[in-house]
Amino acid sequence: MPSDLASPMATYATGTGTSTGATTGTGTSTGAGAGASTGAGASTGADARGASRSPNSPDSATPSRPAESSPLPVGRPPAAAASPSSATARTDACASRDLTVTEGRTGLPRSGTPGDFAGQILLRNHSAKTCLLRGWPGMSVYGSQTVRLCVPGDGVPESACGKPVSTTEPRPLTVTRNTDTPPPTVLLAPRASTPFTLLWTGSSGPGCEKLYDSPYGAHFWVPGDTTPLTLTLRSNFGFCEGQVEITPFGTTA
Known part of the structure; x- marks a missing residue:
């Protein structure tokens, strides 16, 4: 009877591919979703985010949507690495x-x-x-x-009294x-x-x-x-x- 639960989407990259949340200079990014980049002219963290728009352009950043509510385990907090949908999907129904x-x-x-x-x-x-x-x-x-x-x-048996x-x-x-x-x-x-x-x-x-x-x-x-x-x-x-x-x-x- 459990229904599917929505969970926030996240994009990750491995090896030398790009990752969301960081902008690179002329180098390539390494690691899964890493905030730092390697190579000449590479930028890291907040500097990379600042370099992604020019000083003369309006700030077009869109606020992120809050995560939807998820089922909380009774008796202990949810595991940090598990998304609501995956936690529910791999949990057997109580018998x-x-x-x-x-x-x-x-x-x-x-x-x-x-x-x-x-x-x-x-x-x-x-x-x-x-x-x-x-x-x-x-x-x-x-x-x-x-x-x-x-x-x-x-007439009732004494044992039943x-x-x-x-x-x-x-x-x-x-x-x-x-x-x-x-x-x-x-x-x-x-x-x-x-x-x-x-x-x-x-x-x-x-x-x-x-x-x-x-x-x-x-x-x-x-x-x-x-x-x-x-x-x-x-x-x-x-x-x-x-x-x-x-x-x-x-x-x-």
């Missing part, structure tokens, strides 16, 4: 086997509206190489955090991609983490007509991989009417 999923800060009000919540989910790269994430995760839920209470004579009603049963869930923020390209360095966010209205919030008890766990998928990352939920994710929004990798809300 589920590279990642560990955990809960971040959960249950925080999203916008000050009563009953609205936001919960961060964190993906940590436990592999030995940087990998790439872009887009939205997939998600499903299962089980229930509701604990079964038993009374004598109800005081335990979750279900820890495996798939649950219906409507997942909508949140598009408030364009999906960034995340270069996830080893041992670094990146978030995405779940947004929902609680089942007890105003206007919610269908209660939805918090799931026991969730499965998450990264693009291009059919093996899920499984997380046992410790916080209350009581999605109103079984509806949740999900933000792109690398974003919070």
